Each structure stands twice: as C-alpha cells, then as structure tokens.
Amino acid sequence: MSNDAILSALKPAFTSGTSIPSLAQLLVDGGDSRITLDTYGVNKYGCTVEPQSTQDSSFAFGSATASTISQRGFAAANSVYQQIVEAYRDKKEYSLYSLYEQEMQSLRQELKQLCQTGDAVDVAFAASGTDLHLIVSQLFSGASSSPSMIVMVEAGETGSSVPAALQGLHFSDCAALGEPVSPGQQVGQFGVSELVNVALREADGKPRAAEDIDREIEALVTTACGQNKRVLLVLADVTKTGMIGPSVQCALALRNTFPDQLEVLVDACQFRLTNATLNAYLDQQFLVAVTGSKFISGPSFSGALFFPPEAAIRYRQQNAPAGLYAYSSRADWPASWTGMDGLQKKANVGLLVRWVAAMAELRAFRALPDDAVNQFVQAFRRAVLTYFDAYSGLTLLPVPVPDRQVLATTPGWDQWPTIFPFVLHHASGEPLSRDQTMSVYRRLQNEKRMQVGQPVTCGVCQQIPVSALRLCLSARLIVAALSDVTDIRSGGNKADEIIAKAMAVLDAARQLSLLLDS
Incomplete structure (x- = not known):
C-alpha cells in the first residue's frame, strides 16, 4: 500500500455535510481509554494508528504489550474501511450494522479455519x-x-x-x-x-x-x-x-x-x-x-x-x-446464540477494522511451514541465551519452560519461550529501580525507535523493587524472518537480520542503563 493511499485513509471523508470517521479514528474507536491517542499521537502503549517505516518496525520486539499496525494490516483494514464509508453514505443505520454483522461472521469463520x-x-x-x-x-x-x-x-x-x-x-x-x-x-x-x-x-x-x-x-x-x-x-x-x-x-x-x-x-x-x-x-x-x-x-x-x-x-x-x-x-456473537438477541444491534466498526488487520497477520503466519517456525523460534532463543551469558549489565528473569505435556499434543513452536524478561543493572551490579527501568523503556522507544514489552514488576532484588523489560518474538517478526527461506537451517538472511536486531535492542538497553551512572 502506497504512502499516498495510507494518508488518504487517515484523513476524514465528508459527504453532504456529514462527517465520516477516518480509518485512523476507527482504529482507536470501540474500545476504552487505553487506546485513546495522546497529544503525541500515540496510545497508552506507545503505538500510533499509521504504519511505521520499515526501519522502525523492524525493531518492534514489544508484542507482549502491543504493536503498531503494519503495512499489511493497514491495507487489509483499509479495504473493509471502503465498505464502511459506503455504508455511512447510505445514511441508514441498518446498512452499517448489516455490513458489520456480515463481516464479523466472515471473521468468525476464517478464525476458526485458520485455527x-x-x-x-x-x-x-x-x-x-x-x-x-x-x-x-x-x-x-x-x-x-x-x-x-x-x-x-x-x-x-x-x-x-x-x-x-x-x-x-x-x-x-x-x-x-x-x-x-x-x-x-x-x-x-x-x-x-x-x-x-x-x-x-x-x-x-x-x-x-x-x-x-x-x-x-x-x-x-x-x-x-x-x-x-x-x-x-x-x-x-x-x-x-x-x-x-x-x-x-x-x-x-x-x-x-x-x-x-x-x-x-x-x-x-x-x-x-x-x-x-x-x-x-x-x-x-x-x-x-x-x-x-x-x-x-x-x-x-x-x-x-x-x-x-x-x-x-x-x-x-x-x-x-x-x-x-x-x-x-449482537453481531459479536454467532447467530445461533439466541440468548444474545437482547443485545444492541450496534456496529463496533473499530473492533471490525482492528480484527481485519490482525487477521491479515494471522493469515500470513499460518501460511508458514510449522517446521520452519519451530526452527526459527529455537534459533532466536539460542541467540538470546548466548547474549545473556556473554554480557553483564542485564539478567534474564527465570521463566519455566512451557509445560503442556499432559495435553498429549505433538510438540510445536509453543514449547519454546517467545517472551524473554530481563532486569537491567548499574555498572556496580545494583539493579535499576522501577522508575529507572521505565526511563530506559521510554528512551528506547522515543530515542532509539526500539520497542520492548512494558516493564513488569518482578519482586525485590538487593532490597530494591525492580521491574523487567521484555524482548518478544511476534508472528509478524517470524513472517519477516522466514520470508526468504522455508528452512532456517539453510541460513536465510532475513532470519539473521531479525536476530541481529534483537541483539541490537539488548545492546541499546544495556548502554542506556549504564548512562544512568554518568
């Protein structure tokens, strides 16, 4: 999707004096205050409503918290948005709800198929x-x-x-x-x-x-x-x-x-x-x-x-x-759920465009060979563990390996961790306080254009209440990593790039923590 098309979708449309919400407005509608944009154009999680540049989005390792919409997701959302505009122009409330009901049912069926x-x-x-x-x-x-x-x-x-x-x-x-x-x-x-x-x-x-x-x-x-x-x-x-x-x-x-x-x-x-x-x-x-x-x-x-x-x-x-x-x-529920007939027949088009964008990401991820995904997740994990073994200044928070053996399923990529929480330290070895960790988190995001998961409180270390940042893999990153290979063992350049950028994020976090000592 071109930049001109994105800018056009972000701008409000008008017809016959009636304002039609822009796609940007719908992307933060139908939720609560957590996705309301502040004066800097970002929500509580530091995400914007327009796709970031390729360079910025490639350092997005904060999926345990949130992600900014991608070019792929925005293009998908914009496609259904054009239908929403036509429903608004019809000036009949049932037209918009009818579209919403139809699209949510389609999403429901595709989600079940993809899963x-x-x-x-x-x-x-x-x-x-x-x-x-x-x-x-x-x-x-x-x-x-x-x-x-x-x-x-x-x-x-x-x-x-x-x-x-x-x-x-x-x-x-x-x-x-x-x-x-x-x-x-x-x-x-x-x-x-x-x-x-x-x-x-x-x-x-x-x-x-x-x-x-x-x-x-x-x-x-x-x-x-x-x-x-x-x-x-x-x-x-x-x-x-x-x-x-x-x-x-x-x-x-x-x-x-x-x-x-x-x-x-x-x-x-x-x-x-x-x-x-x-x-x-x-x-x-x-x-x-x-x-x-x-x-x-x-x-x-x-x-x-x-x-x-x-x-x-x-x-x-x-x-x-x-x-x-x-x-x-009412349309958020299957038609067979007759007990929900008393709910409002109201179109939450914000929810619709967000799910359409998310489904584009899920569709791309599910198209990947399972073995290739499994291999890349393992390669990413090995690289992260090697980094933490090699460098002081940050400590990987202990996390048990996911154990679902009792479900008797064939082990897949979810047997490996995809969230890596870590605590930062001063040069003296003393852990950063929660406020200091939040400062590093914000500087990573605002100055370095790097995203990690928001700090999570994780107890007291050396009598200091501490928080952990989180380096996270996402479906979008895995799709990008495997875009030029079907088997990670063949040495795909994209996979190497994703891993290198993850290491760069850890480097930046470590360096920012040490700057607090100067």
Missing part, C-alpha cells in the same frame, strides 16, 4: 482481553444462583484491570460500545464474586515451584466446592513474562474432580499457542480467550473467545446478562 477448530466450536468477539474476562464472568454468574468464587494468578502477570472485570465491575470510564461508565461500579445485576489471587513468583522475583502454586489452588477450589460454591478457574497460558499458572495438569485434575462446579477459562490472550495446543484445550472443554494484538501483532484491542461444544450448548440459550449491554453487540 483448525471444528464447526461445533463457537467464537464471540470483544474489544479486549479484559472485556473477554468480563464477558465470561457475567455468563458464569448468570448460569446459576449458587454462590461463586473466581481463582486466578496475580494480576501483575495478566492485566491490572482483569480482577475488576472478573468481579463484574467497570474497569474504565468508557465501555466498548461508547457508553460512559464509572470505574469500580457494578456492570449488571450480578453481585461481586469472591476473587482470590495466587502468586506466581517469590518476593525476590524467582518463580514459585509449580507444585506449590498447584497445591494452593487445589486447596482453594476444593474448599469452595465443598461449600457448594461454583468456581471459575483462570489458567494463564502464557503470562506477561511467559509463565503458565496453574499447571495444565492441575486444571485438568480439578475439572475431572468437580465437573459440575468448575469452569476453566484459559487466558491465552497472548495467543502464543499452536493450533494443536488451542484445540487440545477445547477438547478438554475449556473456554479459551485470545487476542489479535499480542503475539499476532495486530493493532491494540481485538479479542476473541472460543467456546468448546459443551460450553456452547450450555450458554447459547442463556439470556444475555445486563452487564454485557454496554460492551457487546
């Missing part, structure tokens, strides 16, 4: 991963009048707004369909569920033993079920720093023990999963939440919720909870 799920699996769309947690909690709470409890791992590893969403509370000052709301207020008729957080890391930032995490969660769930409570267990796969918690084995065992009381939601909003892993979760009748804006590297705010067959049957005729009215359109 190789069966027809019995249903998909609902939402503005963000946080919105998905709200939707699940409202469906879960509305399914029974019995008291309930929600068990999740610490919010610092998932999302700061997730606990509020799971408890049925507004988490921003604006809901996805544009209605003003009050953060902390109840969204619907259901009361606040009991919520329990379980830590994944020790006070010094080291991962807790998996058996200790599982033992704590097992005790919580067993006690709650023994009190005739229903439990929603959120299994994070993977967290902001690349962890899984609780273990998959723990979740399966609890589900088998309490099949009528326990619902399992897999928080896979990072979407760092192979199709085999995703479908293995669905085969276990776990709900799975994903987004197109983390690993897939589409623009911020595009969520999807996979319902396995048994859950789809259980929920599709349940009346839509009142709490979803401000967050979910």
Whole structure:
C-alpha cells in the first residue's frame, strides 16, 4: 500500500455535510481509554494508528504489550474501511450494522479455519482481553444462583484491570460500545464474586515451584466446592513474562474432580499457542480467550473467545446478562446464540477494522511451514541465551519452560519461550529501580525507535523493587524472518537480520542503563 493511499485513509471523508470517521479514528474507536491517542499521537502503549517505516518496525520486539499496525494490516483494514464509508453514505443505520454483522461472521469463520477448530466450536468477539474476562464472568454468574468464587494468578502477570472485570465491575470510564461508565461500579445485576489471587513468583522475583502454586489452588477450589460454591478457574497460558499458572495438569485434575462446579477459562490472550495446543484445550472443554494484538501483532484491542461444544450448548440459550449491554453487540456473537438477541444491534466498526488487520497477520503466519517456525523460534532463543551469558549489565528473569505435556499434543513452536524478561543493572551490579527501568523503556522507544514489552514488576532484588523489560518474538517478526527461506537451517538472511536486531535492542538497553551512572 502506497504512502499516498495510507494518508488518504487517515484523513476524514465528508459527504453532504456529514462527517465520516477516518480509518485512523476507527482504529482507536470501540474500545476504552487505553487506546485513546495522546497529544503525541500515540496510545497508552506507545503505538500510533499509521504504519511505521520499515526501519522502525523492524525493531518492534514489544508484542507482549502491543504493536503498531503494519503495512499489511493497514491495507487489509483499509479495504473493509471502503465498505464502511459506503455504508455511512447510505445514511441508514441498518446498512452499517448489516455490513458489520456480515463481516464479523466472515471473521468468525476464517478464525476458526485458520485455527483448525471444528464447526461445533463457537467464537464471540470483544474489544479486549479484559472485556473477554468480563464477558465470561457475567455468563458464569448468570448460569446459576449458587454462590461463586473466581481463582486466578496475580494480576501483575495478566492485566491490572482483569480482577475488576472478573468481579463484574467497570474497569474504565468508557465501555466498548461508547457508553460512559464509572470505574469500580457494578456492570449488571450480578453481585461481586469472591476473587482470590495466587502468586506466581517469590518476593525476590524467582518463580514459585509449580507444585506449590498447584497445591494452593487445589486447596482453594476444593474448599469452595465443598461449600457448594461454583468456581471459575483462570489458567494463564502464557503470562506477561511467559509463565503458565496453574499447571495444565492441575486444571485438568480439578475439572475431572468437580465437573459440575468448575469452569476453566484459559487466558491465552497472548495467543502464543499452536493450533494443536488451542484445540487440545477445547477438547478438554475449556473456554479459551485470545487476542489479535499480542503475539499476532495486530493493532491494540481485538479479542476473541472460543467456546468448546459443551460450553456452547450450555450458554447459547442463556439470556444475555445486563452487564454485557454496554460492551457487546449482537453481531459479536454467532447467530445461533439466541440468548444474545437482547443485545444492541450496534456496529463496533473499530473492533471490525482492528480484527481485519490482525487477521491479515494471522493469515500470513499460518501460511508458514510449522517446521520452519519451530526452527526459527529455537534459533532466536539460542541467540538470546548466548547474549545473556556473554554480557553483564542485564539478567534474564527465570521463566519455566512451557509445560503442556499432559495435553498429549505433538510438540510445536509453543514449547519454546517467545517472551524473554530481563532486569537491567548499574555498572556496580545494583539493579535499576522501577522508575529507572521505565526511563530506559521510554528512551528506547522515543530515542532509539526500539520497542520492548512494558516493564513488569518482578519482586525485590538487593532490597530494591525492580521491574523487567521484555524482548518478544511476534508472528509478524517470524513472517519477516522466514520470508526468504522455508528452512532456517539453510541460513536465510532475513532470519539473521531479525536476530541481529534483537541483539541490537539488548545492546541499546544495556548502554542506556549504564548512562544512568554518568
């Protein structure tokens, strides 16, 4: 797509005195304040609404947080945007909604095809991963009048707004369909569920033993079920720093023990999963939440919720909870979900254009040979580990290797980490404080045009509260790396370039941390 075409799509269009939103406006519409642009033209995550230059985008290693829209994604979004303009010009509200309904159904079908799920699996769309947690909690709470409890791992590893969403509370000052709301207020008729957080890391930032995490969660769930409570267990796969918690084995065992009381939601909003892993979760009748804006590297705010067959049957005729009215359109749900007929027939075209952009990235990624992806992910990991062994000034945060063996799937690229959290140090060896780490993060982004994942708090080291930056692989980077090879062992130049640029980002972070001493 040419620069002139991009600029044209960014500009507002006018007809007969009626303003039509530009594509730029739609890309930040239909979400909440987190994607609102500031005076510098970037959202909370430092991303713009227009594609960056090739040079800038090649240093984008921050996908665990967010990514700026690519040329490929923008071209795809602009294509559907032209249809949106025609619907606006028609000046009939049902024309825009009809287009939205049709396009969301097409996205639903393609997402299922690209993920190789069966027809019995249903998909609902939402503005963000946080919105998905709200939707699940409202469906879960509305399914029974019995008291309930929600068990999740610490919010610092998932999302700061997730606990509020799971408890049925507004988490921003604006809901996805544009209605003003009050953060902390109840969204619907259901009361606040009991919520329990379980830590994944020790006070010094080291991962807790998996058996200790599982033992704590097992005790919580067993006690709650023994009190005739229903439990929603959120299994994070993977967290902001690349962890899984609780273990998959723990979740399966609890589900088998309490099949009528326990619902399992897999928080896979990072979407760092192979199709085999995703479908293995669905085969276990776990709900799975994903987004197109983390690993897939589409623009911020595009969520999807996979319902396995048994859950789809259980929920599709349940009346839509009142709490979803401000967050979910009727077209965000399959036509067979008659219980959602009471939702607004409102077109969230912002969600549509963002998902169209994300789908372009997913389509390109799924077209790659699995073996080539696996080989490149391993090569990238080896290069990162070698770098951390060779240089002082930064320390790789310990992260257990993803363990999903109990799902009995053929090992794929998701058996290897694609998020590498690290702590920076002064020349003396003392770790940078959280404020200093944030300063390095901003300078990387603003001065070096390099993106890494936002700092994540990770305990106390040498009596200093510290945060970790995150070097991340994304689908977009992998597509770029494999654009000239089908087998990484043949030595593709693009793959070497991506790895070299990742090392350059680590170099820049290390040098900026040392400048704090001068």
